[in-house]
Amino acid sequence: xxxTVVQEFTKGLWAEIxxxxxxxxxxxxxxxxxxxxxxxxxxxxxxxVLVCSNILISMLRxxxxxxxxxxxxxxxxxxxxxxxxxxxxxxAYPLFLKLGIFxxxxxxxxxxxxxxxxxxxxxxxxxxxxxxxxxGVGFTLSLxxxxxxxxxxxxxxxxxxxxxxxxxxxxxxxxxxxxxxxCLGLMLxxxxxxxxx
Amino acid sequence: MGDYxxxxxxxIFVNNILLMQYLGNCPFLGVSKRMxxxxxxxxxxxxxxxxxxxxxxxxxxxxxRPFGLEYLRTxxxxxxxxxxxxxxxxFLRKSIPALYAGxxxxxxxxxxNCAVMGVCLINIKEEYGFVQALIASFSYAVGFGLAxxxxxxxxxxxxxxxxPKPLQDTSIGLVTAGMISLAFFxxxxxx
Numbered sequence: 001x002x003x004t005v006v007q008e009f010t011k012g013l014w015a016e017i018x019x020x021x022x023x024x025x026x027x028x029x030x031x032x033x034x035x036x037x038x039x040x041x042x043x044x045x046x047x048x049v050l051v052c053s054n055i056l057i058s059m060l061r062x063x064x065x066x067x068x069x070x071x072x073x074x075x076x077x078x079x080x081x082x083x084x085x086x087x088x089x090x091x092a093y094p095l096f097l098k099l100g101i102f103x104x105x106x107x108x109x110x111x112x113x114x115x116x117x118x119x120x121x122x123x124x125x126x127x128x129x130x131x132x133x134x135x136g137v138g139f140t141l142s143l144x145x146x147x148x149x150x151x152x153x154x155x156x157x158x159x160x161x162x163x164x165x166x167x168x169x170x171x172x173x174x175x176x177x178x179x180x181x182x183c184l185g186l187m188l189x190x191x192x193x194x195x196x197x
Numbered sequence: 198m199g200d201y202x203x204x205x206x207x208x209i210f211v212n213n214i215l216l217m218q219y220l221g222n223c224p225f226l227g228v229s230k231r232m233x234x235x236x237x238x239x240x241x242x243x244x245x246x247x248x249x250x251x252x253x254x255x256x257x258x259x260x261x262r263p264f265g266l267e268y269l270r271t272x273x274x275x276x277x278x279x280x281x282x283x284x285x286x287x288f289l290r291k292s293i294p295a296l297y298a299g300x301x302x303x304x305x306x307x308x309x310n311c312a313v314m315g316v317c318l319i320n321i322k323e324e325y326g327f328v329q330a331l332i333a334s335f336s337y338a339v340g341f342g343l344a345x346x347x348x349x350x351x352x353x354x355x356x357x358x359x360x361p362k363p364l365q366d367t368s369i370g371l372v373t374a375g376m377i378s379l380a381f382f383x384x385x386x387x388x
Contacts, residue, residue: 192365
């Protein structure tokens with residue numbers, strides 16, 4: 001039992017790491033990775049929602065009628081997103097402003113609903129917790145990696161600290177919309193190269 | 198009148214929902230492999246988004262704001278969208294079966310399309326009036342459809358090209374989307 005819980009956790013870190021292996025939740029990935037701070041903040045917020053909704057849905061999985069399950073999941077998820085929204089507004093207001101509409105949009109992040117439907121609805125509480133945490137941490141890692149590349153190249157800074165000398169000309173394409181798509185596409189390509197031996 | 202034209206142009210091209218605001222990317226990559234599915238999705242989004250934009254605006258102005266319940270916005274909006282999609286689906290199946298057959302499987306997918314929720318939230322954030330919200334929703338949806346159909350056209354061509362193995366499928370799709378987004382960049386500064 002203990003081993004399977006560990007497995008559920010670790011699969012989210014490589015084998016099913018979103019958004020590379022599970023191509024879900026692209027919108028926040030592309031939108032918030034302009035800076036490392038935003039990427040990590042978004043990752044943590046999503047992880048919290050993912051873990052809580054997975055636990056609750058797995059607890060309620062025998063009570064929720066099959067036919068209205070999607071609506072029930074959405075209500076559960078929306079509740080936790082509201083919690084995150086209010087907590088961030090109170091304790092991390094600058095980040096809340098930076099992430100803007102992407103916090104309420106965690107509701108429609110397909111990763112959260114996807115895990116609820118594909119995993120939490122069929123498995124026990126502990127396994128669902130491990131699954132949510134694993135996928136959440138994997139998502140945070142991906143966002144962080146992508147935002148490091150984009151912030152360092154596009155802005156010449158890391159966590160708002162300049163990393164190159166003053167003569168560095170920022171590659172501003174990277175922090176604009178086209179750069180987001182191209183950068184994610186190329187990272188996916190690298191992942192595929194590493195994954196397929 | 199001029200303001201409205203400006204709003205339409207800005208919503209379709211300058212602030213294109215898919216390519217500039219990064220919303221609705223999952224269906225963008227998911228259904229763009231064939232032209233027919235892309236067109237179906239585009240039509241379904243236009244249909245639902247206009248209705249969702251109008252209804253969420255009314256809910257926000259007449260229900261949430263007067264009672265100081267704005268913190269429930271996320272919950273209220275997603276419920277409105279989910280039930281609206283369900284309602285539209287049932288209505289179409291009964292009364293316009295031809296359209297239902299066309300949109301069919303794309304309708305339920307729209308619930309988790311962040312473009313719909315995103316536009317509803319943008320309407321509120323920008324403090325649009327009712328008519329403006331309606332026009333903005335429609336224009337954003339048209340922009341979504343335009344980008345989706347353009348992208349599907351390019352993607353059908355890529356199928357014929359020889360793509361290196363690690364770049365195949367989603368990866369090349371994202372790079373292509375980046376190029377199209379670059380093209381849309383030319384509209385920046387127009388409004």
